[in-house]
Amino acid sequence: xxxxxxxxxxxxxxxxxxxxxxxxxxxxxxxVNYSVQDIISPERRVFVGTEWFASVMRDGELHAALGxxxxxxxxxxxxxxxxxxxxxxxxxxxxxxxxxxLVAVALPLLIPWNVVGTIWQIFCRTDIGLLGSAVASLxxxxxxxxxxxxxxxxxxxxxxxxxxxxxxxxxxxxxxxxPDAYYQAARIDGASRxxxxxxxxxxxxxGVLMIAVLLRFMxxxxxxxxxxxxxxxxxxxxxxxLSQYLTQKxxxxxxxGPAAAFSLIYFLIIMLLCFILYNWMQRVxxxxxxxx
Amino acid sequence: MKPRTLxxxxxxxxSLLPIYWMVNMSFKSNAEIxxxxxILPQHFTWSNYQTILTDSSWYSGYINSLIYVSINTVIxxxxxxxxxxxxxxxxxxxxxxxxxxxLTNRMTPPAVFLLPFFQLYTTVGLMDTxxxxxxxxxxFNVPLAVWILEGFMSGVAREIDxxxxxxxxxxxxxxxxxxLPLIRAGVGVAAFFCFMFSWVELLLARTLTSVHAKxxxxxxxxxxxxxxxxxxxLAAAGVLTLIPGAIVIWFVRNHIARGFAMGRV
Numbered sequence: 001x002x003x004x005x006x007x008x009x010x011x012x013x014x015x016x017x018x019x020x021x022x023x024x025x026x027x028x029x030x031x032v033n034y035s036v037q038d039i040i041s042p043e044r045r046v047f048v049g050t051e052w053f054a055s056v057m058r059d060g061e062l063h064a065a066l067g068x069x070x071x072x073x074x075x076x077x078x079x080x081x082x083x084x085x086x087x088x089x090x091x092x093x094x095x096x097x098x099x100x101x102l103v104a105v106a107l108p109l110l111i112p113w114n115v116v117g118t119i120w121q122i123f124c125r126t127d128i129g130l131l132g133s134a135v136a137s138l139x140x141x142x143x144x145x146x147x148x149x150x151x152x153x154x155x156x157x158x159x160x161x162x163x164x165x166x167x168x169x170x171x172x173x174x175x176x177x178x179p180d181a182y183y184q185a186a187r188i189d190g191a192s193r194x195x196x197x198x199x200x201x202x203x204x205x206x207g208v209l210m211i212a213v214l215l216r217f218m219x220x221x222x223x224x225x226x227x228x229x230x231x232x233x234x235x236x237x238x239x240x241x242l243s244q245y246l247t248q249k250x251x252x253x254x255x256x257g258p259a260a261a262f263s264l265i266y267f268l269i270i271m272l273l274c275f276i277l278y279n280w281m282q283r284v285x286x287x288x289x290x291x292x
Numbered sequence: 293m294k295p296r297t298l299x300x301x302x303x304x305x306x307s308l309l310p311i312y313w314m315v316n317m318s319f320k321s322n323a324e325i326x327x328x329x330x331i332l333p334q335h336f337t338w339s340n341y342q343t344i345l346t347d348s349s350w351y352s353g354y355i356n357s358l359i360y361v362s363i364n365t366v367i368x369x370x371x372x373x374x375x376x377x378x379x380x381x382x383x384x385x386x387x388x389x390x391x392x393x394x395l396t397n398r399m400t401p402p403a404v405f406l407l408p409f410f411q412l413y414t415t416v417g418l419m420d421t422x423x424x425x426x427x428x429x430x431x432f433n434v435p436l437a438v439w440i441l442e443g444f445m446s447g448v449a450r451e452i453d454x455x456x457x458x459x460x461x462x463x464x465x466x467x468x469x470x471x472l473p474l475i476r477a478g479v480g481v482a483a484f485f486c487f488m489f490s491w492v493e494l495l496l497a498r499t500l501t502s503v504h505a506k507x508x509x510x511x512x513x514x515x516x517x518x519x520x521x522x523x524x525x526l527a528a529a530g531v532l533t534l535i536p537g538a539i540v541i542w543f544v545r546n547h548i549a550r551g552f553a554m555g556r557v
Contacts, residue, residue: 005383012378013390015371016434023431024397027408087303090296099545103538104304107311110537112492112509115314115530122317122523123310128329130313161307173481173548177447207443215436218399225494247403256407263401270399275392 034260052261062262064237065245066269069221072156072241076220079160081213084167085205089197091172102172105165117229120158124230144231148238155227155239162226163216170212174205210281214274221270242266311534317527325523340528350529353508356422357491358536360505363426365486368433369441369479376441377467381453391442394435406499413500424500425507429493433486440485444478445471480547487540491533508533 035053038046056062087105092098111119124144126132135142144154178201186196202209224243227233233240233248240248246266250259317325318340319333344350378384379391409428410419418424452474456466472479498510512529 003381003383007384009378009382009384009387012374013384016375016394016438017390019367019371019427019430020394020397020434023409023412023428024400026412027405028400030408030411031405083303087300090300099542101300101304102545102548103541104308106541107534107538108307109488110491110534110541111311111530112494112512112533114494114509114513115526115533118521118523118526119310119314119530122325123313128325130309130331133329161310165307169481169484169548173477174443176477176548177444207446208440211439211443214395215398222399222401224401224403243401243403246401250403250407263403263405266401267396267399270401271396274395274399278392278395 031260031263034256035264037257039256048257052257053265056258056262056265061237062242062245065240065242068237068240069242072152072223073217073220075156076159076163077213077216079156080164080167080216081209083160084164084212085171085209087164087168088171088175088205089201091168093176102169105168107165108162109165109169111162113225114229116158116162117226120154120226120230124154146235148235151231151235151238155230158226158230159220159223163219167212167216170208171205174208175201178204206281210278213281214277217277218270218274221273314527314530317523318531320524322522322524325527340524341532343525344529344532350508350511353506353511354532354536356501356505357497357507357509360422360425360429360497360507361487361490361536363422364429364433364490365483367426368430368437368486369483372434372437372441372482373472373479374467376438376445377471379438379442380445381450391438394438397431398435400431402495406495409496410499419500420502420504422505425497425505426490428496428500429490432493433489436489437482437486440482441475441478444475444481448474477547480544484540484544484548488537491537 036047036049038048038051040046091101091105108116123129124132124142126136126142132142141147142150144151182200182204183196186200191199222243223241224247227239227241228244231239233244246259246262249255249262316331316333319336319338320330321335321337321339324330324333324335379387413419413424413428418427448471452470453466456470461470492509494509494513497507498513501507501510508529512526
């Protein structure tokens with residue numbers, strides 16, 4: 001199973017490295033640069049070492065935002081991944097109905113993020129919005145601008161609506177890659193529906209599923225535009241996630257140094273968590289493969 | 293009807309409700325949107341769409357967006373194809389690190405990279421061009437394209453490559469005539485995701501453009517005026533932003549649906 005070693009493969013990778021490095025390493029170096037300086041004016045800069053990092057690490061509001069963020073991302077994964085797989089399993093395999101279902105399921109993905117926030121802003125209003133008035137007519141007190149928990153749930157619901165299609169599409173594409181012969185063999189063996197899923201479908205979509213899990217994790221960890229437009233981070237700080245707190249610092253208060261230090265720490269947190277998730281899924285996947 | 297089909301139909305209906313509400317709003321006037329709750333427009337009007345399709349500051353936004361999104365998708369997929377092949381077929385020095393480094397670019401929070409991006413593109417003289425946005429979006433789209441394509445390529449048996457090389461195929465000829473058709477589904481999915489993520493991105497696109505390449509997503513943020521939000525025009529513009537993506541997914545749907553079953557495997 002080992003892949004042959006071939007250093008010429010670097011030539012195939014080179015275009016990607018050049019493209020990405022241009023727009024990634026240079027800006028990243030600038031951010032590193034800011035994070036160790038106090039920029040008083042474009043001409044006057046003072047080297048401050050790790051001072052910004054230390055102050056960011058002690059920031060209580062940051063800890064709160066990080067906590068909210070982790071809970072939010074875990075909820076997103078816990079809901080969207082199973083739901084997305086269930087949707088992919090229930091979509092027809094071929095034909096005109098499959099096409100129609102694909103387009104219908106994918107539609108929320110194609111709406112620009114600021115528009116998503118705007119739609120939900122109206123959609124959830126109890127006076128003129130469909131969801132808001134539906135909830136209100138059930139006799140519930142509903143306000144995404146007034147009640148912290150409801151604001152949080154609304155943002156979560158919006159995210160589930162917006163991003164479950166991503167998981168569904170990836171899983172669907174993975175499922176279509178399973179050859180019919182596998183299903184026929186399973187039928188001959190009298191495998192149950194669950195056994196087919198557990199031992200044929202799940203291992204086969206492991207690769208795309210990993211993409212889906214990691215993408216949803218990192219994107220939900222960097223969520224910005226949608227809650228910003230919908231709730232503006234409020235009420236209070238209930239829906240202020242890391243990105244928004246960061247932007248408040250960088251743009252609102254124009255604290256470039258602390259904001260840069262913050263974004264590096266932020267980046268390292270995402271990277272660390274993704275690394276753990278990536279290795280864990282890799283291990284789970286390969287141990288699953290030795291099953292009968 | 294099978295419970296699975298019911299689940300699918302229930303989900304689709306629920307997920308279309310917010311979109312329905314947007315379509316509904318786009319045929320109303322602002323006064324009607326804000327004054328009362330109506331399931332259907334009481335005074336049906338096309339005027340919001342007329343505003344967008346006749347005002348060049350609106351429709352040029354769509355053209356600009358389409359230009360940079362297309363450039364981005366073409367570059368992303370074409371550089372990602374050989375790289376994904378290398379990752380899926382060969383071991384080379386630093387391959388795992390390189391792969392993870394690529395992924396880390398997908399994890400950079402855009403908010404604070406805005407200023408460095410702005411400075412970088414000003415320095416190289418690309419500000420307010422379609423190319424600037426297309427290049428900036430490569431940062432998150434190329435890793436994704438490599439990742440998706442690598443997944444699909446690893447699903448193709450390596451014996452196919454080896455047989456082709458023994459049969460005397462050169463690498464480029466093998467890649468284009470045999471391998472590409474086998475991973476059609478992957479190319480379709482990768483192109484769709486590149487298109488989508490570039491199409492909906494707001495922060496970078498807005499920062500790197502001002503007039504000539506101003507994307508539709510940035511145009512839409514200006515509907516906040518002294519008189520409050522122009523909900524009706526915004527809704528109509530939102531409906532129109534759905535169309536290009538829907539067309540793209542309509543084209544790639546067969547690639548997604550067929551998977552590898554139609555290939556030579």
